[in-house]
Amino acid sequence: MLRQLSLFAVLVAVHASGEFIVLHGPDSIEFTVNGEIEQSNLKEILSAALGYTAKEKDSERSIAVWDPFSMPRALVAIAIDGIDQLPFIKDNTKATFPLIADEAEETTWQAIRSRVEERSNDNTLVRINLSDGVDALGQSALGELKPVNMEKLKSLSPDVEEDRKFVEEMQLLHAIADNAFSAKKHDSYTNVYWLVVSSLRLVLDYHGNTSAPAQEAYSLLNDAMEHVSKAFMNTYDGRVIITAFTNDARIMRSARSILERHRRDTPPEFSGRAKTYTENYPVIFNIMLWFGVVFVFSLLAICLAIADMDPGRDSIIYRMTSNRMKKDN
Numbered sequence: 001m002l003r004q005l006s007l008f009a010v011l012v013a014v015h016a017s018g019e020f021i022v023l024h025g026p027d028s029i030e031f032t033v034n035g036e037i038e039q040s041n042l043k044e045i046l047s048a049a050l051g052y053t054a055k056e057k058d059s060e061r062s063i064a065v066w067d068p069f070s071m072p073r074a075l076v077a078i079a080i081d082g083i084d085q086l087p088f089i090k091d092n093t094k095a096t097f098p099l100i101a102d103e104a105e106e107t108t109w110q111a112i113r114s115r116v117e118e119r120s121n122d123n124t125l126v127r128i129n130l131s132d133g134v135d136a137l138g139q140s141a142l143g144e145l146k147p148v149n150m151e152k153l154k155s156l157s158p159d160v161e162e163d164r165k166f167v168e169e170m171q172l173l174h175a176i177a178d179n180a181f182s183a184k185k186h187d188s189y190t191n192v193y194w195l196v197v198s199s200l201r202l203v204l205d206y207h208g209n210t211s212a213p214a215q216e217a218y219s220l221l222n223d224a225m226e227h228v229s230k231a232f233m234n235t236y237d238g239r240v241i242i243t244a245f246t247n248d249a250r251i252m253r254s255a256r257s258i259l260e261r262h263r264r265d266t267p268p269e270f271s272g273r274a275k276t277y278t279e280n281y282p283v284i285f286n287i288m289l290w291f292g293v294v295f296v297f298s299l300l301a302i303c304l305a306i307a308d309m310d311p312g313r314d315s316i317i318y319r320m321t322s323n324r325m326k327k328d329n
Contacts (some may be wrong), residue, residue, distance in 0.1 A: 018099035082201025
């Protein structure tokens with residue numbers, strides 16, 4: 001009983017462990033996700049949004065394609081580690097979905113990278129962990145990244161290491177936005193830009209989630225994300241998907257350990273659930289059923305008609321079985 005209660009508590013926590021946010025998407029596609037998204041399924045959803053064939057059939061139902069000739073040419077994903085929600089961003093998004101963080105951010109990146117590389121090796125695939133710092137990166141796939149001067153801080157202090165690291169990440173995010181156009185290639189290949197924000201959790205742990213420094217950190221992140229979004233929208237003329245997702249790895253690790261232990265300790269049971277079918281199943285079933293019925297009876301009628309045919313000289317049976325084939329002159 002105690003194990004079941006622990007499992008239930010962890011599952012509740014996992015269901016609130018992240019968010020998937022669509023900041024921008026072209027009119028040619030629409031995210032039609034119903035309910036929560038597992039992060040391990042993000043690679044399928046984002047690949048389908050880029051025009052790739054999803055390997056899991058359920059993922060195809062998460063994307064509606066309205067114009068297959070104007071598919072996105074790039075994906076920009078901003079991964080925000082260590083938090084479960086972004087309280088400031090709800091009004092500036094196209095869609096927001098609950099995210100179950102069942103895998104690490106880098107695992108999701110590697111899966112998407114492999115999926116894109118399967119089609120071509122000429123794609124621009126960039127992952128930048130902003131915690132590396134502006135000075136550490138310097139020359140990158142997006143050109144030379146230099147610190148960007150930001151407005152004077154009000155609550156965050158450069159003397160506090162946690163605040164300084166976060167401000168550096170925001171400076172780098174602005175620098176990436178300023179260099180967005182230099183990364184574009186004039187070709188038809190798909191480009192993926194994966195940006196990881198890691199220091200926000202440090203600020204929240206040091207100052208508190210509702211403190212003035214935390215509110216200023218949220219504001220700085222919001223401004224940086226808007227800058228990145230506008231820059232890449234202009235670079236790709238709107239044909240780009242810009243998303244952000246949160247991922248609290250602490251909850252993910254505890255949930256994974258308890259779930260794995262539960263699977264080992266619990267013998268397999270018959271769930272009693274019937275197999276789920278898509279909404280097109282009854283339509284296809286009826287088409288196949290009645291076509292089969294009509295085909296069988298049509299074939300039977302043809303066979304009976306041929307069997308009852310008079311084998312006279314004017315019939316096809318006589319002409320094809322006669323030893324001396326005759327031609328009309």
